[in-house]
Amino acid sequence: MKQTVTNLKQLIRAGRGIIPAHTVILNGTLVNVMTSEVYKADVAIYEDTIVAVGDVTDYIGDETKTINAEGKFLVPGLIDGHIHSECSKLSITSYAKAVVPCGTTSMISGLDEYISVSGLEGLQEVFDEIKLSPLKVFWGAPYKTPYTFPQSTVAFNFTKEVHENVQKWTECFGVWETVREYVTEEDEDTLGAIAEAAKNRLPIFGCAPMARGKELNGYLCAGIRLDHESYDHEEVVEKMRKGMHMLIRESSVTHFLKENIRAVTEVNPALARRVSFCTDDVTAGDVLEKGHLDNLVRLAIKEGVEPMVAIQMATINSAEAYRIDHLVGSISPGRIADILLVDGIETFNVETVITNGKLVAKDGKLAYELKAPKRSAVLTSELKCAKTTKEDFEYRVEIENGKAKVLSMDVKGPFVRKRRDVVLEVKDGIVQPDTEQDVLMVSVLERFGRNGNKSLAFCSGWKLKKGAMASSAAPDDNNIIVMGASAEDMSIAVNHLIENGGGQVVVADGEVIEFLPLPVGGIASDLEPEEIARLDKMINKAANDLGCDLPEPLMYMFFLPITAIPDYAITDVGPVDCIALNTFNPILELIENK
Structure with missing residues (x-):
């Protein structure tokens, strides 16, 4: 109330x-x-x-x-401490259908993907949608948009001037995902957002993967309260010893819980009370198969954490970290009535979910019909870019025939890309992708009608033997990303997304093999979670059939524009060196035939 x-x-x-x-x-x-x-x-x-x-x-x-x-045991509703629900390709309504029956009743999010494609007007529509949902969203205003460095193109730029307004909104509970590089590089918009938060007494939520030593110290001097990005338990321990609340992430593609929980089970059990959980990016199929935060509770118990401590990590610890424990996180007088009935604290199977005092889910299903709102033009998915031709995806150089030594971004996990130097053929002035060497072309195309940017580079690790795949959902800016062994198939893939208002597509031999439509902003869908899970499975299988052996081929691809994590990325402004924080030329050397 x-x-x-x-x-x-x-x-x-x-x-x-x-x-x-x-x-x-x-x-x-x-x-x-x-x-x-x-x-x-x-x-x-x-x-x-x-x-x-x-x-x-x-x-x-x-x-x-x-x-x-x-x-039954009465447990507070579970809190996801950091989530981009848009990456599940489920709208807020569909996402609630998936996670609320698992016991997740609150999440902290910047809803930043919606902002990048529809601005504050679209965000207000999402807020209205949330009010109709059993899932609470404690919103953090993104420190800026886009998060990319150098700055890529989005539909709406979140600046320090925007913060002066939105931090006063009742929906705002802090500043979201403040990336370390923007703090240590003293970005004016980022520091402006932090200074404004100090006036409004709002906490600063962090994002500092691999931050240690002096870099971490400098980052913390900006007043960062918590972080959800640690790649090993030593990093967790250092951050906590320096005063941070820590979130352990277990997503569909980054499985960090087993390693990071060692900070509690092996180093110091007293750290546990300031550790909480987040999923960051999850697929519909994973939630339906494994559960959501309830699964993290079970995983932590399996790793040796006491059941009570694991439950605290999923409830009160997160509430305290985000300063919302006066509202949620415990079953106490004065708190919102988000209550779970579970079979046991060791087994932790959620049987009944009560949110806002009403029974909303039982035995893994919502107890009532939840419908998505009618979508306005603001959140439709028109892609405002011109159709492409195969020439858009041919890397042309100054020599006609010969060899090109190139830097290929080699995927070593969903968020790690390392340098790989490869020699490719040059024919008729075009550098040729080489499936035998596992080198594909990759491009990002600006899709908001602002400048028409197109980039082109080389990538490895997907092992496609032919064809192409593309997505209009691609955080952090949600421009179109396309990857392939054939320039013609890459063009067909991009054009199919443009013609159909966004989504994900796999193409081979000039034909569309699978298509997953995303009509909500080009990034999400109101389909049932089960249907999105089915389509996800089909489109990933299509990529697997073309040779890719990654567990989530399109998710691995759509993380490529994220510049916050070393070493390489690609956005609409070009391939990016995430250490030097600038674009680079992927052509290292040209050797002309004599």
């Missing part, structure tokens, strides 16, 4: 038992994450707020609804 004097009076009276509760949960066993205790207790709820925990006999009226939790 919105807090007014009238509402506060009602809540206080409900808390004192003067007026009856609307709902009570009886006969359950409370998991008290505040005191690390487990004991029998009932819960009374008035509207959307917990008003009593313990003996609630005096809170029951003639019209009070009862939920029998006999044999």
